[in-house]
Amino acid sequence: MDIFYGILMFIIGALLTSFFELLADRIPLKKSIMGRSMCDQCQQTLSWIDIIPILGYIIRKGKCSMCGKKISICYPILELLGGLVFLFSYLYTGFQIETFIILIMFSVFYIESRSDQKHMIVIDRVWMIATIPLIVFRIIQGTWLTYLISSLVLFIVLFLIAYISAKIYHREALGGGDVKLYVFIGWLLTLTQGFLSLFLASILGLIYGMIKVKKKSSVFALVPFIALGVIISYFYGDQIIEGYLNLLGM
Secondary structure, eight states: OHHHHHHHHHHHHHHHHHHHHHHHHHGGGTOOOOSOOBOTTTOOBOOTTTTSTTHHHHHTTTBOTTTOOBOOTHHHHHHHHHHHHHHHHHHHHOSSHHHHHHHHHHHHHHHHHHHHHHHSOOOHHHHHHHHHHHHHHHHHHTOHHHHHHHHHHHHHHHHHHHHHHHHHHSSOSSOHHHHHHHHHHHTTSOHHHHHHHHHHHHHHHHHHHHHHOOSTTOOOOOHHHHHHHHHHHHHHHHHHHHHHHHHTTO
């Protein structure tokens, strides 16, 4: 039975990841999310075989059945990643509230990261809708006050950082979408974990900027680094914080 549930979770993860990709691509452009995906090259609607996650790419040998041009290998890789994340979530916690929290976290950050990468837009309605079940889960767990405080404090701190930076440097250090996203993050992480995620996101973003960004005036998607910081903090935040305090002799 565990094998069956594991396979089912992988399939659901791959299917949803394919759908999330569509959301991240269409919502910022104000396109309808109804209907099948289209080829990036010829803009023709893909057949049902083409849109089967992973298998469709293999069956078509990585080419569009309409124009014959190559389809980016990123799509099956991301679908594979999504399937593995759903499988890992099941193996990590089984079917518990925490499982659904992990899946919500992955789903939101996948959509927001891809939207930020493609369009430099954070889709507010995605994280706002996802926050509702998170609040319900925290109420059931009896920890809602802890996460409410985390959400409010993280948002206020990020808002102040963005506001002060804009006044001093006369440019946005953080986008408004990035700041608002921490309302959602506060319901995922405790306050200390939230600050750790912000620190990790800043370090990862700084490293990427130093390596990849050539012009100082250039901007790049920050949400993928926020996502990495949050995921690391969610699974390993307490151990990292405890280890750091031990080094300080506290």
